[in-house]
Amino acid sequence: RILRRWGVSGVAAIGALGLLACSTFFWALSLIAEVYTLQTALTAGLILALGRWAERPIPRRLVWVGLLLGLGLAHHGATLLLIPGCAWCIISTVRRQALSPRQMALDAMPAMGALLLGLSVYLYLPLRYAAQPAFNYAGHYDATGTFRPLHLDSPGDLWGLVSAQTFAASMFDYRGAELWGEVAQFGVRLWRAFFAAGVGPGLLGAVVLLRRERPAGVMLLLMFVVSAVFFVDYRVPDKDTMFLSVYLIWALWLGAGYQWLVNWLGESRSAGVMRWEIWLLRGAMAGVVLVAAIWNWPLVNRAGDWSVRERGVTLLREAEPGALVLGRWDTVPLIEYLQLVEGLRPDVQAINRFLIAQGDMYDLVTREVARRPVYIDTLPDDLPATLDATPVGLLYRLRPAQPGTEVK
Numbered sequence: 001r002i003l004r005r006w007g008v009s010g011v012a013a014i015g016a017l018g019l020l021a022c023s024t025f026f027w028a029l030s031l032i033a034e035v036y037t038l039q040t041a042l043t044a045g046l047i048l049a050l051g052r053w054a055e056r057p058i059p060r061r062l063v064w065v066g067l068l069l070g071l072g073l074a075h076h077g078a079t080l081l082l083i084p085g086c087a088w089c090i091i092s093t094v095r096r097q098a099l100s101p102r103q104m105a106l107d108a109m110p111a112m113g114a115l116l117l118g119l120s121v122y123l124y125l126p127l128r129y130a131a132q133p134a135f136n137y138a139g140h141y142d143a144t145g146t147f148r149p150l151h152l153d154s155p156g157d158l159w160g161l162v163s164a165q166t167f168a169a170s171m172f173d174y175r176g177a178e179l180w181g182e183v184a185q186f187g188v189r190l191w192r193a194f195f196a197a198g199v200g201p202g203l204l205g206a207v208v209l210l211r212r213e214r215p216a217g218v219m220l221l222l223m224f225v226v227s228a229v230f231f232v233d234y235r236v237p238d239k240d241t242m243f244l245s246v247y248l249i250w251a252l253w254l255g256a257g258y259q260w261l262v263n264w265l266g267e268s269r270s271a272g273v274m275r276w277e278i279w280l281l282r283g284a285m286a287g288v289v290l291v292a293a294i295w296n297w298p299l300v301n302r303a304g305d306w307s308v309r310e311r312g313v314t315l316l317r318e319a320e321p322g323a324l325v326l327g328r329w330d331t332v333p334l335i336e337y338l339q340l341v342e343g344l345r346p347d348v349q350a351i352n353r354f355l356i357a358q359g360d361m362y363d364l365v366t367r368e369v370a371r372r373p374v375y376i377d378t379l380p381d382d383l384p385a386t387l388d389a390t391p392v393g394l395l396y397r398l399r400p401a402q403p404g405t406e407v408k
Contacts, residue, residue, distance in 0.1 A: 002048050003255040005055075006213055012262055015285025016198070016255035022292040023193045025240055026247055028299040035076045040244040042072040043082060047220070047252075050086060054093045054215055059107040066111035070118020077164050078245070081230055085223035092215045122162060126153045134340055141356040143363040145324065145349065173235040182232050189240065193247050195295070197288045198254045205257030224249045238329075258285055311394070312338050316345045318393040320373040325350045325395065326361060327377035358382075365398055374398045 003013040020026055029037060046068040053061040069086065072079035094104055129138075129152035138161050139149035150157040160166075174182055191199060209217035224246055231242045265278045312334030319325055325335060325348060335350040353361065362384055368374050369387065375395040383389065388401040 002044070002051060002252060003259075005051055006209070006216070006256055006259075008255045008259040009262065011282050011285065012258035013255050015258050015282075015289060016251050018286070018289035019194055019198050019254065019292055020247060020251035022289055022296055023195070023247060024296055024299065025189065025193050026244055027296055029241055029244065031300055031302060032241070034241055036241055036244045039072065039076045039078060040248050042068055042075060042079070043223075043245045044248060046072060046082065046086070047223075050089045050219065051216060054089055057093055057097055057099065057107070059110050062107055062111040063114045066114035067118050070115040071121065072118070074119050074121035077162075078227070078230075078242075081227040082223050082245070084226055085219040085221075088222055089215055089219040092218070096215070122158070125158060125161065129153060135336065137352070137355065139355070141351050141360065141364075143360040143367075145351060145364050145368070147355075167236075170235045171230075172233045174233050179233060186228060186232050186243075189243060190247075190250065193243075194250065194254065195288060195292045197284075198250070201257035201261065202250045202254040203257070204260060205253035205255065208256050208260045209253065220249050220252065308334065309338075313344075315394055316348060318395055319345070319348050319375060321347055323348050323373040323375055324364075324368055325375045325377075326353055326356075326365070327351075327395075328353050331377040331394075369398055369400055 003016070008016075026040075046065065049061065049064040049068055053065055065086070069079065069082075072082070093099075099107075125138075129136075129149070136147070136149055138152060139147055141147055150161055152158050152161065194202065206217070206221065209220065211217070228243070228246050231239060231246075234242070236242075261281060262278065265281060311330075315325070315327075315331060315335055316338060325332070327335075327350065329352070332350045332352040335345075335348065338344040339346055339348070339350070351361075351364075356364070358380070365374055365376075366384070366386065375392065375397055376389070377395055379389055379396055386401050388399045389396040390399070391397075
């Protein structure tokens with residue numbers, strides 16, 4: 001529907017969005033219980049709503065903008081990265097339509113109500129906290145291994161969760177050559193996501209929109225650049241999952257680029273371009289989608305794949321009775337699922353290393369190794385010399401270091 005508003009034909013739209021649907025990261029993430037798929041859907045809805053309002057700036061259409069923006073912010077904080085683009089679209093439309101500030105303020109009041117309605121999703125958090133759920137990651141572990149939850153019935157702790165203070169240390173954390181390496185990796189991801197063939201037409205489409213649909217073109221450019229810059233400079237191991245909104249915008253550019261090529265060939269027929277050449281271009285658009293679908297099919301074919309559960313069962317099998325297991329996201333959530341959902345091995349205590357400070361973790365380990373079995377999934381570089389680590393299957397067993405021995 002967005003592309004149709006820009007005059008993109010069905011063939012060009014299917015070619016662009018089909019390539020997005022079958023792209024490496026977008027398609028693979030469709031099977032993962034994460035926040036980014038719904039965030040992408042809300043982003044698409046927001047872009048569509050902004051485009052409809054810009055065509056006819058009436059209060060009813062601005063209400064949809066407010067509601068989708070509120071839902072997006074309530075769902076994932078990365079929606080903040082879209083606000084510069086939204087602001088540009090609104091400001092440029094107000095100027096183009098010569099709307100008075102007073103009229104605009106009146107029109108914006110229902111939209112602000114809709115924004116608050118979308119944000120009201122956050123009210124679920126204190127309600128759920130009051131129920132004392134068995135599974136809660138909103139908090140941290142202290143040096144005694146006790147989980148200290150955020151008090152989500154207090155405004156301060158609720159704001160701490162909503163504002164993503166837990167992840168603040170990972171933001172804008174790269175410097176110098178390391179940062180340029182991340183920029184290069186983003187280029188590789190974009191190349192892989194659109195199977196190389198969609199890179200050139202995508203750039204072309206960005207230029208076309210900036211020339212023909214300037215408000216929409218600048219809006220998308222701001223959304224793309226701000227989102228890409230933030231996540232490129234975000235130090236997390238699962239960064240591949242975080243660029244879906246960026247890929248969505250690229251797919252819209254790709255559709256506009258495809259259409260420009262089709263129009264250009266059509267206008268060039270008098271200069272010797274034959275009809276079959278136009279059909280060849282359309283066939284290439286569809287062909288790339290087919291090749292991407294076949295190539296990336298193994299990423300989404302999970303028939304009979306029980307490897308994740310098997311890993312979790314193996315981890316619990318290797319842990320001795322009453323053990324403490326310290327692990328990251330590919331270790332502890334598996335154990336917690338098997339404990340909470342299937343009731344396996346409730347005697348094992350699993351602590352996500354993301355939720356405990358490094359110093360507190362070492363204090364905890366130093367105290368507990370003399371009391372019960374302690375395991376860790378990967379060895380830190382600064383493991384204290386007072387500890388001895390021995391590989392045990394997928395884990396390392398930690399023990400007090402004996403005099404004259406070294407950490408293995």
